[in-house]
Structure formats: structure tokens, C-alpha cells
Amino acid sequence: MTQIQLYDATLRDGMQGEGMSLTAAEKLRVVHKLDELGVHLIEAGFPASNPKEEELFALLARESFVNAEIAAFGMTRRRDVAAADDPALRVLVDSFAPVCTIVGKTWGLHLEKVVRVDREENLAMIAESVAFLREQGKRVVYDAEHFFDAWRDDEAYALRCLRAAADAGAETLALCDTNGSSLPHQIAAATARVVDELGDAVRVAIHCHNDCECGVANSLAAVDAGARQVQGTVNGIGERTGNANLVSIIANLELKMGYEALPAGHLDRLTETAHYVDELLNVAPDPNQPFVGRNAFAHKGGLHVAGVRADATTFEHVDPALVGNHRDLLVSELAGKATVVEKAEEAGLAVDDAAAARVIERVKELEHEGHQFEAADASFELLMRRESGEYEPLFTLESWRVIVEKREDGKVQTEATIKLWADGERYVHTAEGNGPVHALDAALRGAITERHPHLADIELVNFKVRILDETKGSDARIRVLVDASDGTETWGSIGVSTNLIEASWQALVDSLEHPMQPGRADVAQAAAARPART
Numbered sequence: 457m458t459q460i461q462l463y464d465a466t467l468r469d470g471m472q473g474e475g476m477s478l479t480a481a482e483k484l485r486v487v488h489k490l491d492e493l494g495v496h497l498i499e500a501g502f503p504a505s506n507p508k509e510e511e512l513f514a515l516l517a518r519e520s521f522v523n524a525e526i527a528a529f530g531m532t533r534r535r536d537v538a539a540a541d542d543p544a545l546r547v548l549v550d551s552f553a554p555v556c557t558i559v560g561k562t563w564g565l566h567l568e569k570v571v572r573v574d575r576e577e578n579l580a581m582i583a584e585s586v587a588f589l590r591e592q593g594k595r596v597v598y599d600a601e602h603f604f605d606a607w608r609d610d611e612a613y614a615l616r617c618l619r620a621a622a623d624a625g626a627e628t629l630a631l632c633d634t635n636g637s638s639l640p641h642q643i644a645a646a647t648a649r650v651v652d653e654l655g656d657a658v659r660v661a662i663h664c665h666n667d668c669e670c671g672v673a674n675s676l677a678a679v680d681a682g683a684r685q686v687q688g689t690v691n692g693i694g695e696r697t698g699n700a701n702l703v704s705i706i707a708n709l710e711l712k713m714g715y716e717a718l719p720a721g722h723l724d725r726l727t728e729t730a731h732y733v734d735e736l737l738n739v740a741p742d743p744n745q746p747f748v749g750r751n752a753f754a755h756k757g758g759l760h761v762a763g764v765r766a767d768a769t770t771f772e773h774v775d776p777a778l779v780g781n782h783r784d785l786l787v788s789e790l791a792g793k794a795t796v797v798e799k800a801e802e803a804g805l806a807v808d809d810a811a812a813a814r815v816i817e818r819v820k821e822l823e824h825e826g827h828q829f830e831a832a833d834a835s836f837e838l839l840m841r842r843e844s845g846e847y848e849p850l851f852t853l854e855s856w857r858v859i860v861e862k863r864e865d866g867k868v869q870t871e872a873t874i875k876l877w878a879d880g881e882r883y884v885h886t887a888e889g890n891g892p893v894h895a896l897d898a899a900l901r902g903a904i905t906e907r908h909p910h911l912a913d914i915e916l917v918n919f920k921v922r923i924l925d926e927t928k929g930s931d932a933r934i935r936v937l938v939d940a941s942d943g944t945e946t947w948g949s950i951g952v953s954t955n956l957i958e959a960s961w962q963a964l965v966d967s968l969e970h971p972m973q974p975g976r977a978d979v980a981q982a983a984a985a986r987p988a989r990t
């Protein structure tokens with residue numbers, strides 16, 4: 457199998473994305489994660505750029521890695537300065553990194569407007585910079601900036617720039633679609649020509665940006681045309697619309713194109729790695745990200761779920777486990793009986809065909825009234841239990857009452873009183889809270905915690921309110937979604953009513969009843985063994 461060298465630029469080009477910033481210590485953690493994943497080269501930063509990147513290189517010098525080598529990034533010498541006297545090239549030489557990646561110009565527009573040198577001086581800047589780094593014992597990746605724009609402008613000069621780097625000793629020539637302006641057929645044609653001209657002497661690499669949303673497609677097209685190193689960033693972070701997403705590139709190279717990319721057996725680390733980087737960057741993982749997003753293998757259409765139950769390959773392009781992800785079935789008005797049966801099996805419930813039909817009919821009615829079960833797994837499970845006769849109520853409600861009082865001093869006091877029956881006994885409890893839902897929650901728990909002491913461990917961790925038909929003003933229906941957790945498992949419940957407190961009450965009761973249902977502990981254990989839906 458042909459090996460493709462994976463070059464990660466998350467910590468250099470990725471950090472050029474809006475809002476992206478990591479400390480040196482956090483970057484070090486990313487480097488170790490990428491090393492564990494098995495990428496071959498990690499462009500850790502631009503050490504001549506700022507003290508943080510200098511600090512990172514000092515930290516990296518003390519570390520060892522299993523799979524990865526570190527590349528230090530810089531640029532060709534400045535105009536009218538000898539390479540040996542260029543301070544930024546000196547920083548590269550002084551860095552411990554065995555590989556130096558330098559970016560240089562190729563496109564006439566940039567020579568004229570940005571660096572303001574003629575074509576021959578630019579060729580000298582490329583050749584002398586590469587040669588200097590080689591003399592100092594470094595291996596060199598040469599990034600030909602704006603290569604594809606240059607190619608469209610003047611093919612012959614673009615090739616001369618590459619030759620200058622190759623002849624001076626660069627081991628890899630990266631063709632950069634810096635503005636992300638190219639399309640796959642353009643990338644394929646130009647890359648094939650470069651491979652034909654120079655591919656015997658050097659490794660040809662591809663470095664794409666995503667401005668036309670073709671970053672991944674362009675990278676794959678280049679590999680298909682003979683590129684043997686692919687550069688990209690985790691989750692496609694980077695300047696403007698980002699870089700080519702290395703996560704999708706790796707999955708496609710291995711699963712669709714038959715190349716060897718990561719070390720054998722490492723592909724299933726992909727999802728975890730993608731989420732780890734998001735976590736450090738403090739960004740929510742994109743649920744719709746191909747391969748690793750939580751919706752990448754989530755099925756909602758009833759017909760699709762029925763197909764997946766018969767044979768997963770009917771609606772899945774790859775097995776989610778191969779990339780460390782997992783399948784999910786979403787319950788909604790678009791579901792059919794197959795979804796219910798699958799969900800019932802997961803919950804350890806015996807739901808026959810007739811019960812499944814009743815459940816799905818109820819789901820459709822309730823969603824029409826404003827429910828949304830996708831985010832309310834606990835309420836859906838209780839609904840299945842009610843239809844299959846496996847539901848045990850925690851109590852029977854006699855009544856509840858909430859009083860909200862605004863006083864002369866401006867303070868708002870809330871008090872809830874609850875009257876309920878459990879196992880033949882009547883309980884009455886009053887509690888105060890900082891709002892109606894808080895007071896009701898406190899009163900309910902106060903009434904039944906003696907009977908169910910483990911309710912004390914359950915916390916409401918999220919409370920979301922949405923007005924469903926805004927045009928009806930204060931008559932509008934309100935949807936309340938509650939997330940509750942016992943510290944290990946988290947579950948969602950829902951309530952819908954024209955009264956906010958009643959909608960909250962429904963969601964609250966479901967959130968407390970759910971974990972107390974017979975057999976729940978075993979189901980929770982099985983769920984904990986499955987990968988989390990993050």
C-alpha cells in the first residue's frame with residue numbers, strides 16, 4: 457500500500473484562524489495527542505514570530521515522540537539580506553527541530569506588490585534559503601505560497617521556483633492553494649504536471665485552504681495526481697474559512713482511496729483526537745462534521761432506521777467504529793416503528809409491534825403539539841414504558857400550588873406547596889426557591905426524598921425554554937427542556953404547555969422519574985460502556 461505522509465499544521469496555520477489561541481503548555485498537549493494519533497510531521501509554529509512560540513520550541517526540545525517529527529516554520533530570507541545573516545532563518549537553525557518548513561513566493565503579483573523583488577531575486581531568495589538550512593543540517597519542506605494562482609499566471613515561472621528549491625536540497629515541495637481559490641480539476645492537473653516534472657527527485661505535497669469549500673476535495677485530488685504528503689489542520693481550523701480538514705482527509709485516504717496514512721490500527725483514534733483539540737480550543741465540536749461529528753452517523757428518517765436495522769451499510773458509507781464514532785438513532789415525528797423497536801432494545805424494554813405502533817403514533821401527536829423528543833431521551837423512554845406497561849410512577853399527584861410574591865422592598869419570594877400520594881401515604885411539603893421551578897423542585901424532592909433518598913444525587917444541569925408560537929403572545933405554547941445528571945449519566949426530558957410552570961413541572965417529573973424506573977441501573981451501565989455522544 458502506498459504511504460501518504462501526514463503533515464499537521466494545526467499549531468501554525470490553524471492558529472491563524474479567528475479566535476484560535478492556545479498557551480505553549482496547551483500546544484504541547486496537542487503535539488502529544490497528534491503524535492499518539494500517528495501523524496508524521498507536526499508544524500509546531502513560527503519560532504521567530506513571538507515569545508510564546510519560542511517557549512513552545514524550548515519545551516518541545518525536551519520531549520520525545522513515538523511517531524512524529526517536529527517542523528519549525530519560517531520564510532525565505534528577506535530581500536537584500538544574505539541567508540546566513542537573516543535573523544528569522546537563524547532562529548530556525550538554532551531550533552532543535554530537524555525539519556524546517558519555509559514559505560516562499562511564486563506568484564508575480566506578490567513579487568511586485570508584497571516583497572517587491574524581481575523574478576531572479578526571488579529565485580535566489582528561495583535557493584539560498586534552502587541551501588543555507590541544508591548546510592546547517594536541516595531537512596527542508598518548501599511551501600510554494602500561492603502556487604496554483606502562480607501556475608494559472610505563468611506555469612514556467614512557477615516550475616522554476618519549485619526547481620530552485622528542489623535543486624538546493626528541499627526534500628518536499630508543498631504546492632499551496634493559499635487563497636483557497638482552486639477547484640479539484642485545476643489542482644489535479646497542475647499537481648500531475650509537477651509530479652511528472654519533479655516527482656522523481658522530491659516528494660510533492662499539497663497544502664489547501666477551504667475558501668471554495670474544496671479544501672478536502674482538492675487535497676484528495678492532489679494525492680490522486682501523485683502528491684505524497686498532505687498538509688492540513690485538525691477540524692480544518694485556520695485563517696478565513698480554514699485549512700483543509702486533516703481529519704476528513706485521513707479518513708478518506710484510508711477508507712476510500714486505499715492509502716496508508718496513520719499507523720495500522722490508529723484510525724479509530726480520529727474522533728477522540730478531533731474532540732480533544734476542540735476541547736482545548738474551547739469550541740463546541742461541530743455536530744455535523746463528517747466522520748467525527750455526533751450526527752455523522754445519526755439516523756432520523758424512519759425509513760433510514762428501518763434500513764440500518766436490516767443492514768447498516770444501506771445508509772452508512774462507513775462503519776462508524778472505524779473512525780471511533782458511533783451510530784445514533786433520533787426519535788421524532790419522522791420516525792417509524794423500527795426506531796421505537798431499536799430504542800426499546802437499547803433501554804431493555806420488551807416493546808411488541810402493536811406497542812411500537814402506539815408509541816410512534818403518540819410521538820407524532822406530541823411533536824405536533826410542540827414536543828421534540830430528539831433532545832428528550834428520558835421522556836421518550838418513559839413514553840415507551842407507559843405503552844409497554846413497564847412504567848412505575850414515583851407518586852400520584854394530588855395538587856401543587858406556586859405563590860410568587862413581590863414585596864414593597866422589591867424582593868420577589870417564591871413558595872411552592874405540593875400534595876402527593878406514594879405507597880398509600882399522603883405527603884404535603886412546602887419549600888421556597890429563587891423562582892417557581894426551583895421552589896417546585898425543592899417541594900417535590902422534600903416530599904419524596906425520604907422514600908427515594910438517591911433523588912438527592914440528581915442535579916438539574918440545564919434548563920431551556922422556547923416559545924413555540926410567538927404570534928400568540930402570552931397564549932403561546934412553551935417548550936421546556938431539562939437536562940439532569942447523577943454525575944455519571946445525563947438525560948433529557950421535556951414538557952409542553954401554555955403555562956411555563958406546568959411545562960417545567962412535566963419536564964421536572966420526567967427527569968426525576970426516569971432514573972428510578974425498574975431495570976434502569978443495568979441500562980445505565982450498558983450506556984456507560986458505549987462511547988459518549990459528544
Ligand SMILES: CC(=O)SCCNC(=O)CCNC(=O)[C@H](O)C(C)(C)COP(=O)(O)OP(=O)(O)OC[C@H]1O[C@@H](n2cnc3c(N)ncnc32)[C@H](O)[C@@H]1OP(=O)(O)O
Nearest residue numbers: 502504505506531532533534535559560561570571601634
Ligand atoms: C501563507 C502563510 O500563511 S505564510 C505565514 C503567515 N503567518 C504569519 O504571518 C504569522 C507570523 N508572522 C509574524 O509574526 C510577522 O508577520 C513576522 C515576524 C513574520 C514578520 O513581521 P514584520 O517584519 O513586521 O513584517 P510584516 O508582517 O509586515 O510582513 C511584511 C514583510 O515580510 C516580507 N516577506 C513576506 N513574505 C516573505 C517571504 N516569503 N520571504 C521573505 N520575505 C517576505 C515582505 O517583503 C515585507 O518585508 P519589508 O517590511 O521589509 O517590506
Ligand SMILES: CC(=O)C(=O)O
Nearest residue numbers: 559599601602632634
Ligand atoms: C504556507 C501556507 O500556509 C500557505 O501558502 O497557505
